[in-house]
Amino acid sequence: xxxxxxxxxLEKAVTLTSRVVCDVLETRTATTMFGQMVNWRGSVAxxxxxxxxxxxxxxxxxxxxxxxxxxxxxxxxxxxxLSKALKEAPEDAIARTEACFDYYLKVSPKESxxxxxxxxxxxxxxKYAPNAKIDYDLLAD
Numbered sequence: 001x002x003x004x005x006x007x008x009x010l011e012k013a014v015t016l017t018s019r020v021v022c023d024v025l026e027t028r029t030a031t032t033m034f035g036q037m038v039n040w041r042g043s044v045a046x047x048x049x050x051x052x053x054x055x056x057x058x059x060x061x062x063x064x065x066x067x068x069x070x071x072x073x074x075x076x077x078x079x080x081x082l083s084k085a086l087k088e089a090p091e092d093a094i095a096r097t098e099a100c101f102d103y104y105l106k107v108s109p110k111e112s113x114x115x116x117x118x119x120x121x122x123x124x125x126x127k128y129a130p131n132a133k134i135d136y137d138l139l140a141d
Contacts, residue, residue, distance in 0.1 A: 002115045004058060004077035004123040016060055016076060017125040019044035023133040024117055035104075036112035040120065041069070045129075053115055055108055056082030058123060077123050081107045 006013050024042035031037070038053045048066040050073075052059040060076040061069045078086075081103060088099035117134070121127065 002053075002111050002119045003080045004119075005080050005083045006077045006123070008074055008076055012074060013076070016062055016074065019047070019049075019062075019124070019126045020129050021121070021126055021132050022129050023135070025135045025137060026117060027137040028112075036109055038112055038115055040117050044126070051120055053112065053120070055104060056111065058120065060124070079107075079111055081111065 008016075022043045022045065024040050027039045027041075029037045029039070035055065040049075040051045042049060044062075047062050047064055048069055049063075050061045050069045052073075056079040057075055058077040058079075059073050061071070061073040063069050063072065082100075085099040085103040085107075086096065089095035
């Protein structure tokens with residue numbers, strides 16, 4: 001389970017929380033240049049969403065129209081592991097850089113493999129509708 005630390009101000013976080021998920025599609029992608037990414041797209045009661053987990057960051061886009069997804073993306077949270085690496089040795093830039101490097105090299109790939117939409121829902125305080133449809137992109141990596 002990947003746990004998150006909210007990075008946006010409370011006023012902004014409140015506008016993205018407490019939704020009921022109607023359907024979601026999970027896509028996992030690995031690229032040689034950027035590494036592993038996990039994306040979830042779907043809908044809540046009256047909006048569409050796209051959520052990306054990439055290098056420890058959780059990026060959320062929630063829009064009334066599906067075609068507008070991504071226009072107002074918010075870096076909603078970061079994994080607690082990344083947060084810990086960033087807070088490592090605040091007075092020593094080299095130690096902090098090494099901690100972040102270790103995170104990206106060792107922990108980030110592990111988190112990308114382990115993360116589930118349930119982890120994201122916990123961070124966003126979302127829940128499933130009784131008849132929610134959950135799909136996985138079987139053609140993705």
